[in-house]
Amino acid sequence: MSADVRLGVLGCADIAWRRMLPAAERTPGVCVTAVAGRDQRRTARFAERFSAAAVHDYGELLQRSDIDAVYIALPNSLHHEWACRAVQSGRHVLVEKPMTCCYRHTVELIAQARANRRVLMENVTAQRHTQHEEVELLVAEGRIGTLRSFSAHFGIPPLPAGNIRYRSDLGGGVLLDLGIYTLRAAMRFAGPRLALRGAVLRTDPATGVDMSGAALLASSEGVDAHLSFGFDHDYACGYTLWGSQGSIRAERAVSVPADTRPVLTVSRKGESETVLAAACDQDSVTLAEFADQTRGRGAAAAHQVATLRSARLLDAVRTAARTGAAPLHRRQP
Known part of the structure; x- marks a missing residue:
């Protein structure tokens, strides 16, 4: 893994544009490498703004060799599928809240991340x-x-x-x-x-x-x-x-x-x-914590327990x- 955690972004949501990707620019040890979206014009705008590659298919982004971790800013109903696919591709995952739309899917996703020894964090920055x-x-x-x-x-x-x-x-x-x-x-x-x-x-x-x-x-x-x-x-x-x-x-x-x-x-x-x-x-605090965990610093168990309890x-x-x-x-x- 490179010195920086190379972040691939799934979804061109407003929260990514206004808060999380500008925060990535302010966070040492984190860089945005690629952004994937289904609207080509919007994706190109994101990619230009954050000096990243534009990708027009979510699956294609997961096939890139220059991605260590994925930030998922997709609609809630897509979190479970794409977080699972990201974890299975060997990527660590920061996923917008809620982690999934139901407790059962949250349990499944956390189990999948643990089985693959990947960091999985719900993005509740507040x-x-x-x-x-x-x-x-x-x-x-x-x-x-x-x-x-x-x-x-x-x-x-x-x-x-x-x-x-x-x-x-x-x-x-x-x-x-x-x-x-x-x-x-x-x-x-x-x-x-x-x-x-x-x-x-x-x-x-x-x-x-x-x-x-x-x-x-x-x-x-x-x-x-x-x-x-x-x-x-x-x-x-x-x-x-x-x-x-x-x-x-x-x-x-x-x-x-x-x-x-x-x-x-x-x-x-x-x-x-x-x-x-x-x-x-x-x-930025959230991104720094996520990056530290991908480097093996800190334990994921505490915040995953909170995620499971809130999902229930x-x-x-x-x-x-x-x-x-x-x-x-x-x-x-």
Whole structure:
């Protein structure tokens, strides 16, 4: 293997263009070698921007000899197939969240990676931002007493018609797109072994895609977690830890620019204090961690355990919501 981890990219998604490939340029030891996409014009644009070869077939990219690892930025429904094929071709894999669309496929894929001794990582960069470590430190210092409740929300305004998030055949829907972030945050702060107590998903009858939802979970230690997410909301993304003596609120928990210092608000006994967390390039941190693992530094087990637990809970939310979900009725003109 060369000194740099030579990255092949499957898919010309917006997340790759805006965040992950620019982050690769900022990350020592990582270089983008080739980009594969089915739209030739879009693929050529990606390749030119990131000084990479343009490839117009996913399988062809996996046959290249100048690829050590693959970053998969395809629609959710294609993650399982192409991650499997990448692992079987001998490549390490960084795959956009969710790793797959269901728990069973996630188990199969992780087993495949382990059998082939390849690194397989789910790209949930938000969890690698250092602001969450600062929140954990504040809790450990006793600033809010004993944690009693956790809540998280992530909502965005409506997207243009035809967006892949509105296509059920491509694994669209708000649960896998935004809900997963709230779930991973709950696992981090309320406890990794959460049990689902109830859920609702509201679907668009025209597309069959879940457009908003909520879930209630609880830990064995008695901490409850309230999650809400939606595609038809004013933009908001944050979480609150509510304890016996105070609370901590994170106002921007997911898509934080690398030069931005997130705001944490600590409230206690009627008084509030603003804490500016350190800036963090969460995308570059993720790529550096992935590259280190491909070189045999660090263990994959910890983050794969979190991926499996979140996949199981995502399935549980869908199952719980299925019988009680209320359809989303379009507003009348």
